[in-house]
Amino acid sequence: MASPSSRLLLASSALRRLEAAHAGQPLMVRAGEAAARWAENLRIDDARPVLVLAGPGNNGGDAFVCATRLKQADIEVTLVSRADPARLSPDASAARQGWLDAGGAITNDIPANTPDTAGPAWGLIVDGLFGIGLARDLGAPYACWSAEARRLAERDRCPVLALDVPSGLDADTGRAWGGALRATHTLTFLADKPGLHTADGPDLGGEVRVADLGVAPTGDALAPASAHDLPPGRLLAPADFAPWLLPRDKNSHKGRHGNAGILGGAPGMVGAALLAGRAALFLGAGRTLVGIVDPQGPALDPAHPELMLRRGAALLGEPLSALAVGPGLGQSDDARVALAAALALPMPLVLDADALNLIAQDGDLARRTTTRAGATTTIITPHPAEAARLLATTTAAVQADRIAAARDLAARFNAHVALKGCGTVLAHPPGSATADPDGLPTAWAINPSGNPGMSTAGMGDLLTGIVTALLAQGWPPGPAVEAAVHLHGAAADALVAAGTGPVGLTAGETIPAARALLNRWIARRGRPEG
Structure with a gap:
């Protein structure tokens, strides 16, 4: 059929x-x-x-x-x-x-x-x-x-x-x-x-x-008839990013798996930065460093002392492989200055939460985001309200056409976009179209994994950490954000299937489930289960 x-x-x-x-x-x-x-x-x-x-x-x-x-x-x-x-x-x-x-x-x-x-x-x-x-x-x-x-x-x-x-x-x-x-x-x-x-x-x-x-479905019928015509897309699956699901060499060390940085954790929101850091740690980054903006914030994560905690923007002086800015960042002047400095760094950058809110408020930050050096990579992961602020429109307008909104964001900010929500929409910068398994060009994708249990605090921070971990390990940006989004939802689905949730599902318990699933995918190289 x-x-x-x-x-x-x-x-x-x-x-x-x-x-x-x-x-x-x-x-x-x-x-x-x-x-x-x-x-x-x-x-x-x-x-x-x-x-x-x-x-x-x-x-x-x-x-x-x-x-x-x-x-x-x-x-x-x-x-x-x-x-x-x-x-x-x-x-x-x-x-x-x-x-x-x-x-x-x-x-x-x-x-x-x-x-x-x-x-x-x-x-x-x-x-x-x-x-x-x-x-x-x-x-x-x-x-x-x-x-x-x-x-x-x-x-x-x-x-x-x-x-x-x-x-x-x-x-x-x-x-x-x-x-x-x-x-x-x-x-x-x-x-x-x-x-x-x-x-x-x-x-x-x-x-x-x-x-x-x-x-x-091949031939001229798939070619957009005009600039306003929606080109083909696809449903995400592990087969899309299977080439990057590589087992590690036995002769390996932490320096080969990248340094993931997370900048955030303003007063009252330290947990967001720690959740993102723990996700990066569990998803394979060689080292994970977390810059805590709160001057009274912890110097140690007792639950995971493997995390290397820094004081705010001091994190930006570390030898990072990939950086995420936004989880619990706040919108203070110091946060704005730190974000501007992060935008100038020549490394893959993930922007979420308050980083996106700051960009929406500040034309100079928006310009810096769009014009980052060609060798760098930008990924943004807005929820619909954040997307609306970036596009100067309403949340209802974003939700009325989520694919158009994601594609608009990708073009406007020259970034890879994950517009979160039911059926997260992935869009990539112009000129970076991917292909479906039959080789047909696709300009966007929808993620089918996930469930209502993910409608809870911290899930966005978890996604940010997963993307950053994959980037730190050398994944290209398109496959990294697609794999992170699909893995995020699939891990939550696995928990629900095992009897945990959807009501009461938490971001913290989803982290080890994501680690287990990623390792299973690596063992199967993206082939379907069963």
């Missing part, structure tokens, strides 16, 4: 070009048949009927084909649609007629409860209302159908299968329009969609599978 390029993420514009390039093929029939095959497996009870919701466009055509195939397999189907036959595309019209020819009936509303009956108990609900073309709130009657489908799915404890994307989900951005339908499973066609993996997409789409419909 999944294509070799199932990790490729295509925007709606590219998908339309791909459809047009294969217009002579029966794509709707293939989509409906693929949906019916999965639907048969998802149905929870052979005695229960399937409810199919068919919309007024080609997504509705897919639903008609799916319903027809299920009926031909002797599965009871109730199909609900108010599509105007005269306004359907030729393919969707043919799919509707095929349903009628198979003896199917069309009802204009979901069977309602009455005083005498609670209505049928459904074995599966299929959402074929709207696909990738919708860019507005669901209107009547579709918003009511969406709400009723959710109520019925909860009542009957049955799955909901969305065709292509859940109705009301923006396929490009992951924005949920009003009345959006919540699915437990999504079968998406031709190629995967970015909106299924960031913002509201993971909540609305559930488990996502790709049906390529026999179409290889």
Whole structure:
């Protein structure tokens, strides 16, 4: 069912070009048949009927084909649609007629409860209302159908299968329009969609599978048609950075694994710097040095005396291989001066938290960030509010199009960007595009690992430490930030799978889980588990 390029993420514009390039093929029939095959497996009870919701466009055509195939397999189907036959595309019209020819009936509303009956108990609900073309709130009657489908799915404890994307989900951005339908499973066609993996997409789409419909996503369809057209992206996986998952030589010493520096820890926020330092220590830096800004801060980390603590900006005089500035830094004048000095250092630099807030406030710091010497590397890891400050916009605007915001930040600051959140978005400076496993060029990526347990203090500091550790060990910046983001989420997932969290998951306990997982990846060189 999944294509070799199932990790490729295509925007709606590219998908339309791909459809047009294969217009002579029966794509709707293939989509409906693929949906019916999965639907048969998802149905929870052979005695229960399937409810199919068919919309007024080609997504509705897919639903008609799916319903027809299920009926031909002797599965009871109730199909609900108010599509105007005269306004359907030729393919969707043919799919509707095929349903009628198979003896199917069309009802204009979901069977309602009455005083005498609670209505049928459904074995599966299929959402074929709207696909990738919708860019507005669901209107009547579709918003009511969406709400009723959710109520019925909860009542009957049955799955909901969305065709292509859940109705009301923006396929490009992951924005949920009003009345959006919540699915437990999504079968998406031709190629995967970015909106299924960031913002509201993971909540609305559930488990996502790709049906390529026999179409290889290559050629002119993937080339952006204009400067405003979103180029292809990909879903992150260990295979993307496998070339850097190298075992260490037996003849090794700490000097070969770099010196990671962390600058932060203003009064009341020393823990942030220590968390980042501990993460760098656990993730393999040969030495980890932490510059504590708080003049009353500790001279020793009792839990991990391996950390080498320094007084604030004195850290910048050490022979560092990579430096992170920001965890608990504060926004004092001293912090501003230290950040300016760090920006001038010719080494890989990770900027997070208050370092980003200072840059957003100070045009000179912003200019210095953008114009750092060509031999250096800058990585920024903002959360949506920090990204909004850097872009002089609102958090809501960033969240409305996370991919555009990440790409804008990468271009504006000439930096590698990890825009944190549900489905962290990775973007790289212009001219540094990476490739998916099939060699197709990709300009951005979305990380699928992680869980809600990561919505807790200190997780961002942990990510900063992981990135800095990999940079200190000589990883190139693109693979380093991608590996750190994916490892960060995957470690939290491993803890939840073992029964720790998601509620109450902490950054501190995620650090050793990340170390264990990195070593497992190195042993497997990025190959999938199992």
